[in-house]
Amino acid sequence: MQNPLLWTSTNTSGSIAHQAAMVSGLAIDVRFISLRGGDTKKPEYLALNPKGEVPALQLPDGTVITEIPAVIFWLAEAAPDSGLLPPGPSGRAKGMEWLAWCHWTMGRHFNPAFGPLRFAGGNEAAANAVRAAALVRAKEALAFADAALARSGGTLCGTEQPCGADIFLAALVTFAGFLKIDISDLPAALALAEQVSAMPGVAAAKAREAAQG
Ligand SMILES: N[C@@H](CCC(=O)N[C@@H](CS)C(=O)NCC(=O)O)C(=O)O
Structure with a gap:
């Protein structure tokens, strides 16, 4: 895995992380899963995020960041000129x-x-x-x-x-x-x-x- 991978679902609170990821300008891959289809509760996803929620940001070193403020904080740290956090x-x-x-x-x-x-x-x-x-x-x-x-x-x-x-x-x-x-x-x-x-x-x-x- 080369780039961080954002797990999200359309038109959910995962969209907030998706938008912030795009504003960061960082190379981040995006994987959409279906909330309605129950993907967040499937064993494969629970292994990644035991909370069973989107969003989750999977980093190349295996770290998984959940909770929207923490995801945006990571993006702001990785892209300090993005304006995601004020200076x-x-x-x-x-x-x-x-x-x-x-x-x-x-x-x-x-x-x-x-x-x-x-x-x-x-x-x-x-x-x-x-x-x-x-x-x-x-x-x-x-x-x-x-x-x-x-x-x-x-x-x-x-x-x-x-x-x-x-x-x-x-x-x-x-x-x-x-x-x-x-x-x-x-x-x-x-x-x-x-x-x-x-x-x-x-x-x-x-x-x-x-x-x-
Ligand atoms: N505490 C979470 C809340 C995110 C959240 O509410 N995600 C909802 C979608 S809007 C979810 O994944 N729910 C899982 C479900 O209902 O199965 C965060 O900040 O990332």
């Missing part, structure tokens, strides 16, 4: 802070909205309540990010080019669309999502996912 110790810490916030927000607000039955232990009535509450909290989180963007000039860390955390936040905006959350009143979040979509690496990742069908 300097404080900039890098702020970039990690926002990556952690996006990750935490996805796990506690978006995931229960996407899969409420799992969170409610299979109880339908409880699942409906979980979903309704999660949708409200997801919107509140995006409103919080929208205000932060407005304060810092359009990107989370005030950088001209969106950083890795901005790519993550733009994905949360896309997920809000999947969940039919109305965010028409969050102009800074919508503008960031457009700016991220226009980044050549992100556009290339989206085109490659679209080509997967």
Whole structure:
């Protein structure tokens, strides 16, 4: 194995790592597996990532990196001029802070909205309540990010080019669309999502996912 290999699945949170990998400019091979087809739970994949989730970044030395903030951190370390983390110790810490916030927000607000039955232990009535509450909290989180963007000039860390955390936040905006959350009143979040979509690496990742069908 010559290049790092990113294991991902189209239109999932793995897309965030895929987009960041393309923005890094590094030579990284990509392997798409099917979440719906149960590939993440097959023994071959569990041997690679026992969490049974995408994304996973397999390095030529055999190391496997999981968890989106850690994958983006590795990409930023390997491509320090990519802008995936802002420069300097404080900039890098702020970039990690926002990556952690996006990750935490996805796990506690978006995931229960996407899969409420799992969170409610299979109880339908409880699942409906979980979903309704999660949708409200997801919107509140995006409103919080929208205000932060407005304060810092359009990107989370005030950088001209969106950083890795901005790519993550733009994905949360896309997920809000999947969940039919109305965010028409969050102009800074919508503008960031457009700016991220226009980044050549992100556009290339989206085109490659679209080509997967
Ligand atoms: N903690 C993981 C979360 C990633 C995640 O939620 N992946 C989902 C896809 S969006 C997954 O692979 N789920 C496996 C499954 O549902 O079988 C990370 O940050 O990489």
